[in-house]
Amino acid sequence: MCEYGWSIGYTMKRPLCQAFALYAAIDARYGGDAKGPSYVDQDIVASIRAAGAQTA
Amino acid sequence: MAKPSRKIRGRLHPGKPDPKAFFNQAEVDAAKRATETPSNPSLVTDAFVLGDTPIKVGPFEIPPVGLGRYMILEKIKSPITEPGGAVNMSNDQLAALIFVCTKPEKLSRELLAQGGTAFTDAVLELADTIPLTAIRALGAAIGVRIAQAFSTIISSASSGGTGDGLAEKKTAGSSPGQPETTG
Numbered sequence: 157m158c159e160y161g162w163s164i165g166y167t168m169k170r171p172l173c174q175a176f177a178l179y180a181a182i183d184a185r186y187g188g189d190a191k192g193p194s195y196v197d198q199d200i201v202a203s204i205r206a207a208g209a210q211t212a
Numbered sequence: 213m214a215k216p217s218r219k220i221r222g223r224l225h226p227g228k229p230d231p232k233a234f235f236n237q238a239e240v241d242a243a244k245r246a247t248e249t250p251s252n253p254s255l256v257t258d259a260f261v262l263g264d265t266p267i268k269v270g271p272f273e274i275p276p277v278g279l280g281r282y283m284i285l286e287k288i289k290s291p292i293t294e295p296g297g298a299v300n301m302s303n304d305q306l307a308a309l310i311f312v313c314t315k316p317e318k319l320s321r322e323l324l325a326q327g328g329t330a331f332t333d334a335v336l337e338l339a340d341t342i343p344l345t346a347i348r349a350l351g352a353a354i355g356v357r358i359a360q361a362f363s364t365i366i367s368s369a370s371s372g373g374t375g376d377g378l379a380e381k382k383t384a385g386s387s388p389g390q391p392e393t394t395g
Contacts, residue, residue: 168280169317172361173259175279180366192367195253199246202254204235207242 259364269353270346272314277361284312284320288331292358306351307339308332313354 159182167175180195193201235243251257267274275281282293290309291297301309311334312320323331342350 168283169278171259171263171276171278172282173263173276173364176362176364176366177256177259180364190366194366195255195364196247198255199253200243203242203246204239207238208236211236211238 255364258360263360267353267357269350272310272346272350274313274350274353274357277313277358278317281312281317281320282361284317284324285309287324288312292354298355301351303339303347304335306347307342308335309354310342310347310350311335311338313357314350 160178162170177195180190184190263276266276286293288308290312291301291305292309308331315338319334320331323334
């Protein structure tokens with residue numbers, strides 16, 4: 157919220173999916189360790205699943 | 213957010229299937245494309261392109277779930293905020309969920325602030341207007357909406373799947389699938 161200069165009212169109405177993405181970006185910028193698979197990792201898994209489903 | 217280049221291990225010779233290979237060639241190619249394309253991850257683009265798009269079910273419009281709306285769901289102790297809670301949801305709980313997720317956030321806050329039965333009365337009034345056949349579709353659409361809300365959370369439970377069951381309560385809440393009523 158402070159990072160982007162948002163008011164609390166604006167922040168509370170932001171879609172959570174956007175808020176989490178921004179939070180992850182801020183966390184990465186400050187050198188935080190990801191608590192799980194990154195978006196790229198998740199993209200890879202989703203692509204493999206989609207390809208596997210097509211070839212099955 | 214550009215993607216870093218990564219090497220994907222797989223079959224080196226498409227013409228000679230390796231019985232030890234875990235992925236087939238199509239899967240290896242798909243994984244390579246996902247890492248080599250210089251673009252934002254699809255989860256992130258979906259969040260910003262589709263995240264604001266309302267979902268419509270009949271006359272109802274389901275806006276994106278923000279922190280404010282989610283906290284209202286927590287305040288009324290909606291099972292949807294608990295891991296697996298969407299499975300055993302009563303009709304009353306489903307009606308309250310539909311009310312919070314389709315009515316203006318401010319209205320829910322004001323009704324809860326009034327105390328007493330103001331909120332419950334408003335929920336029941338809304339429930340009387342919803343055809344039984346529409347309740348299931350509404351519940352399913354809200355389930356999709358809430359799963360979408362948690363699609364970009366990075367936690368140890370992140371799976372990169374299709375949007376169901378992604379989040380852990382310990383970090384921000386649950387990501388339920390389709391709510392079902394139990395009567």
